[in-house]
Amino acid sequence: MARAEKRPVTVRTIAEHLGVSPAAVSTVLANRHEERRLAPATVERIRQAVRELGYVPNVAARRLRAHDPEVRHAELGILTSFEAPLFLVSRTLRMVQEAVDARSTGGRKFSVSIDMFHAGRLAEMPGLLSASRFNGVIIANTLPDDDAFLRATTLPYAVVVQGRRLANYSCVLETPGEGGRQAAKLLRARRSVRPAVLVPALLTETTADRATAFASALQAAGQPQPARIQADGFSPAAGAAAVAAHLRREPDCDGIFAVTDTLALGALHALKAAGRAVPEKVAVVGVGDHEHADFFDPPLTCVGPAYERVVAEIVTLLFEVMNRRRVRPTEVFVPPSVVRRASA
Amino acid sequence: MARAEKRPVTVRTIAEHLGVSPAAVSTVLANRHEERRLAPATVERIRQAVRELGYVPNVAARRLRAHDPEVRHAELGILTSFEAPLFLVSRTLRMVQEAVDARSTGGRKFSVSIDMFHAGRLAEMPGLLSASRFNGVIIANTLPDDDAFLRATTLPYAVVVQGRRLANYSCVLETPGEGGRQAAKLLRARRSVRPAVLVPALLTETTADRATAFASALQAAGQPQPARIQADGFSPAAGAAAVAAHLRREPDCDGIFAVTDTLALGALHALKAAGRAVPEKVAVVGVGDHEHADFFDPPLTCVGPAYERVVAEIVTLLFEVMNRRRVRPTEVFVPPSVVRRASA
């Protein structure tokens, strides 16, 4: 392991160390020493020093120097938590990439990459505050702590937030309340009279909204409040354990609205283990955030945002903000879609 | 949309346009005009010009200037295809992030991000060849075209390849042949005598290796060659369609080895639809690349790499290559693990 010197090793450091010029070092690093006729002995000395001093090139400097000055390059990022449903992120990336390719011309290029943070610890992400990493970002899958941080800080570059409402940024999200209302409607259509809502311990703004809207939709329809099943985490295992425990306490449960599909997958598992037929005995509704919800057993009926439209809106907004054609933040609501499959 | 001017708009462009200095423009962009006492009228003129000319900051230049010279910053990337099983990528990222955090000190920082390319079109990834984007990368989920490209090009920075053998790079992969052999063993233990192997149309090196090793293991055991079921893509739907067709042609099929879990998921679906009990009538083996394989119906028995170890080896190698402690590429094999669940 390289020793921790005070100052980073640059091309100049190496040059001074050997008594040659930075040009010579750079030449060797780029493997151009043949065409530039450096003496083999010098090349070897430089190589050695590069190794011994633990040189790490500065990519920012290289880019600055190397970039084609005819081309404007913009860096876009998708910031999401490790704990997020990944397939949505990859779908977002793919759609952003397409949108961005469509806007690329000879004189304008974009790069898109995914950066992840631990849910609730967005604030610790290095370089987030400094405007020297991204020209624009999409932030998704934040927890309330992250939202609080974002509300308190105005990042010095273009930002679009997915799935929550923050006054200082442009946001795109599912029409508030609609997901929960639709879920209630689906379960009532199945004649569920003792429905429950399955939630993770840590709720995002979106999942919390679904749960509360579900409860008030039931109330508005004159039904009793749903039982609240709280799972330890987001995984199917957590969902299964929580539902199994609930079925023991409330054997009459006849409907479950799971605020994420992974929890719904666990619920299906627990119901099967307990011998309850889905949807005959217990109807189950998820939210369409799992890639393979139609291959669950039974296939999962979902309410949830129309991701195509959500991503399209996000990209449009992001470009407006980046181009400074939009200065005041705005909110865009996308109504959830309903996909009926077998589970409800 | 901003017009496509010849030269990119820089701070200097704006300054010259207005007859002020670049310092003034920069001051306004950083919102430091109050403390630096720029006249409000000037601030407004600059803001206007910034908007009109469509200025996009150059993040490379900002980083170069802004970085703390006491800290050496390394950029790491995970390069993977859009079509890859994402949960593996996120797991890799998480483990890389941890490994990297452990190696971060006051004087040494790392950033890790995911960049994606279309399977088979790695070569089109912008900036891949130029050493000005990453200090080191992990490349995973490539198709043969990508491998050919990589074999022909030696990227000018640290590279570790996951899941295939390329002579010019360090590689980490499942012990060749072992996955297929273990799958054959599992199916023979289930007394499957007419097994089939389910493959996607486009095989990666790893999936191809699994299929051929499976065939030769059967042969070595004196069994006939397995039928080859070819699915259109990697999705469960493709797998289900291919398996349904196969069952019509070969009703006696009693075992399936699917070279990816998503295909296995489709197979389970098709078998259920055809009324074949799993594992009693048909045993199914997957490869452990799906996050929720133990929540499939029935839970999927898998052979596949021990990802923890794979990622650990990759990270170790990547740092060795970056620090120039390793110059000659090497290959590391990780024996596959076997997870017995209900499907075989």
Next chain:
DNA sequence: GCTTGCGCCTAAATCGATTTAGCATTTCCC
């Protein structure tokens, strides 16, 4: 009238790597 202070702005250095033009030597050849 001369200093002091303030308001407003600029020149120039800097970050790290790369490349171009070109300067000394040495070698070659007639």
Next chain:
DNA sequence: GGGAAATGCTAAATCGATTTAGGCGCAAGC
């Protein structure tokens, strides 16, 4: 022996943004 060519290297400019030190002009104060 003299010019030409080859060899081996360096100085300095450059990429774009930021910041520090400081300049100029005008008003206030003594």
